[in-house]
Amino acid sequence: MNGMEMEQMGPQNFLYGCELTADKDITFSPEDDDCEHQLSLRMVCVDPTTKDELHVVEVQGHDCEGQEVKAVLATLKPSSLPSVCLGGFEISPPAVFRLKSGSGPIHISGQHLVMTDGDQSFDEEE
Amino acid sequence: MNGMEMEQMGPQNFLYGCELTADKDITFSPEDDDCEHQLSLRMVCVDPTTKDELHVVEVQGHDCEGQEVKAVLATLKPSSLPSVCLGGFEISPPAVFRLKSGSGPIHISGQHLVMTDGDQSFDEEE
Amino acid sequence: MNGMEMEQMGPQNFLYGCELTADKDITFSPEDDDCEHQLSLRMVCVDPTTKDELHVVEVQGHDCEGQEVKAVLATLKPSSLPSVCLGGFEISPPAVFRLKSGSGPIHISGQHLVMTDGDQSFDEEE
Amino acid sequence: MNGMEMEQMGPQNFLYGCELTADKDITFSPEDDDCEHQLSLRMVCVDPTTKDELHVVEVQGHDCEGQEVKAVLATLKPSSLPSVCLGGFEISPPAVFRLKSGSGPIHISGQHLVMTDGDQSFDEEE
Amino acid sequence: MNGMEMEQMGPQNFLYGCELTADKDITFSPEDDDCEHQLSLRMVCVDPTTKDELHVVEVQGHDCEGQEVKAVLATLKPSSLPSVCLGGFEISPPAVFRLKSGSGPIHISGQHLVMTDGDQSFDEEE
Numbered sequence: 001m002n003g004m005e006m007e008q009m010g011p012q013n014f015l016y017g018c019e020l021t022a023d024k025d026i027t028f029s030p031e032d033d034d035c036e037h038q039l040s041l042r043m044v045c046v047d048p049t050t051k052d053e054l055h056v057v058e059v060q061g062h063d064c065e066g067q068e069v070k071a072v073l074a075t076l077k078p079s080s081l082p083s084v085c086l087g088g089f090e091i092s093p094p095a096v097f098r099l100k101s102g103s104g105p106i107h108i109s110g111q112h113l114v115m116t117d118g119d120q121s122f123d124e125e126e
Numbered sequence: 127m128n129g130m131e132m133e134q135m136g137p138q139n140f141l142y143g144c145e146l147t148a149d150k151d152i153t154f155s156p157e158d159d160d161c162e163h164q165l166s167l168r169m170v171c172v173d174p175t176t177k178d179e180l181h182v183v184e185v186q187g188h189d190c191e192g193q194e195v196k197a198v199l200a201t202l203k204p205s206s207l208p209s210v211c212l213g214g215f216e217i218s219p220p221a222v223f224r225l226k227s228g229s230g231p232i233h234i235s236g237q238h239l240v241m242t243d244g245d246q247s248f249d250e251e252e
Numbered sequence: 253m254n255g256m257e258m259e260q261m262g263p264q265n266f267l268y269g270c271e272l273t274a275d276k277d278i279t280f281s282p283e284d285d286d287c288e289h290q291l292s293l294r295m296v297c298v299d300p301t302t303k304d305e306l307h308v309v310e311v312q313g314h315d316c317e318g319q320e321v322k323a324v325l326a327t328l329k330p331s332s333l334p335s336v337c338l339g340g341f342e343i344s345p346p347a348v349f350r351l352k353s354g355s356g357p358i359h360i361s362g363q364h365l366v367m368t369d370g371d372q373s374f375d376e377e378e
Numbered sequence: 379m380n381g382m383e384m385e386q387m388g389p390q391n392f393l394y395g396c397e398l399t400a401d402k403d404i405t406f407s408p409e410d411d412d413c414e415h416q417l418s419l420r421m422v423c424v425d426p427t428t429k430d431e432l433h434v435v436e437v438q439g440h441d442c443e444g445q446e447v448k449a450v451l452a453t454l455k456p457s458s459l460p461s462v463c464l465g466g467f468e469i470s471p472p473a474v475f476r477l478k479s480g481s482g483p484i485h486i487s488g489q490h491l492v493m494t495d496g497d498q499s500f501d502e503e504e
Numbered sequence: 505m506n507g508m509e510m511e512q513m514g515p516q517n518f519l520y521g522c523e524l525t526a527d528k529d530i531t532f533s534p535e536d537d538d539c540e541h542q543l544s545l546r547m548v549c550v551d552p553t554t555k556d557e558l559h560v561v562e563v564q565g566h567d568c569e570g571q572e573v574k575a576v577l578a579t580l581k582p583s584s585l586p587s588v589c590l591g592g593f594e595i596s597p598p599a600v601f602r603l604k605s606g607s608g609p610i611h612i613s614g615q616h617l618v619m620t621d622g623d624q625s626f627d628e629e630e
Contacts, residue, residue, distance in 0.1 A: 017575025323395025449521025
């Protein structure tokens with residue numbers, strides 16, 4: 001972290017973007033003991049090179065009992081629905097994004113929120 | 127619950143995902159006297175195996191007089207609308223999700239929020 | 253109201269759902285002097301029985317001068333847009349929902365928020 | 379304003395709706411020295427009488443240097459996208475809505491928020 | 505800034521709009537040492553003059569380690585998805601918007617939030 005806003009309270013807002021293909025999962029698991037991290041996912045989008053078939057984007061995280069759980073973030077098809085808004089889907093690390101169906105590429109974007117331990121919890125401010 | 131963030135105030139955020147088919151309803155009714163639970167639903171999505179017909183996803187909960195009420199969460203069709211954002215539809219337990227029409231599978235995803243009794247109420251922080 | 257959460261502060265969250273047809277308007281006008289009521293509308297959806305034509309859903313309420321005002325909530329067509337997210341459109345009673353065009357059925361869903369008079373105002377917590 | 383909720387803190391919530399046609403712009407510029415006004419725009423929708431062509435809805439307001447600025451609120455086409463959610467696009471007066479392309483009618487709806495001067499600022503509560 | 509609301513707390517809300525074409529990137533980098541600036545992006549829309557091909561809108565900003573990162577804001581096609589809601593995608597300066605694919609024009613709109621240094625941080629109020 002560049003620290004330029006370290007003096008402020010509340011989470012800092014950074015840009016997050018990743019690209020999924022059939023053989024490339026993306027892991028969100030920041031190694032950082034001093035801060036809390038969270039994603040607020042905004043958009044899932046196709047590319048002009050994405051094949052015109054249904055693409056299913058899956059996220060793997062944890063449920064409230066600590067068990068691994070998978071959920072579908074979005075299903076897109078270039079010719080009918082090339083983008084979909086996730087509206088601020090909050091994901092706590094560790095999480096893995098992958099294509100359950102389709103070969104991609106598929107783009108995920110959103111905000112990466114970082115909060116130092118002394119700050120107010122993420123959970124309070126939504 | 128794994129307890130790793132038990133010391134914090136405000137609700138904890140976990141991943142929620144389920145899959146509906148014609149003969150499989152999903153009940154959200156956590157057995158937990160020590161915490162309040164709530165879903166913040168984000169997305170409803172089809173699968174490549176979902177038949178190309180209109181699928182109507184229904185949720186059954188309670189109105190303000192304690193009576194059972196049913197509401198339509200989303201209507202999807204794989205060829206025209208394979209995903210729809212719910213934008214954080216807050217569902218209090220107990221609730222049941224089911225397919226009113228269509229044979230599925232249909233995926234529901236969102237955030238499962240858990241708050242210990244000593245915390246601020248869910249209702250205050252939205 | 254069932255009162256089971258009466259001790260908490262902030263609004264209580266209940267499920268709201270209704271179905272509009274050409275000859276059936278829906279009025280939202282809770283008779284309850286002890287509480288404030290508000291709808292946070294989430295989704296408008298068609299049904300498999302809905303004819304494939306444009307359906308226009310209208311809400312009638314009041315403007316800031318107390319005059320009656322009508323607004324269009326959503327325009328849907330089963331074959332092209334079977335569902336649309338309203339993203340939490342807040343409606344204060346009294347309000348009437350009706351089909352301005354189309355014969356329905358059309359489903360509206362969302363959250364019914366109820367706040368006792370001693371609570372913080374709705375308007376403060378959004 | 380009807381004043382029936384004047385005692386409460388925070389903004390009051392009223393319904394807002396307008397209809398644009400090629401020769402009819404809509405101005406949002408409440409004459410009211412005692413209150414602050416803001417729109418939280420929710421939906422832009424076509425009508426069954428809207429011609430099947432692209433309609434571009436423009437809003438004219440002010441940037442942070444006080445200069446006039448125009449922005450596109452939504453582009454709709456009755457046959458492919460008859461409604462779009464704006465998700466709470468906050469517009470401060472004075473503002474003008476107009477059709478940059480297309481002959482309409484196009485409907486805009488949302489919430490009109492009114493806050494008395496003694497209240498907390500709009501800007502703090504989003 | 506015109507200063508007309510300088511006395512208030514919390515961020516001020518201004519209108520933001522820009523137009524991207526194949527050879528015109530847009531930079532958001534306000535030169536202003538006295539205030540914090542942020543965009544809350546709402547909509548991305550095509551124009552009637554936009555060619556009917558997939559348009560991919562990219563934003564370039566910084567990740568939490570200060571490295572440059574690119575993310576896809578939206579993928580639009582005039583005939584199938586002429587508008588998409590971003591739902592309040594918060595972008596911190598400096599940022600650059602550009603067309604990764606397609607020749608445009610593509611319109612981006614949203615709110616430009618400005619906060620004086622004495623105010624509460626942006627990050628606290630979301």
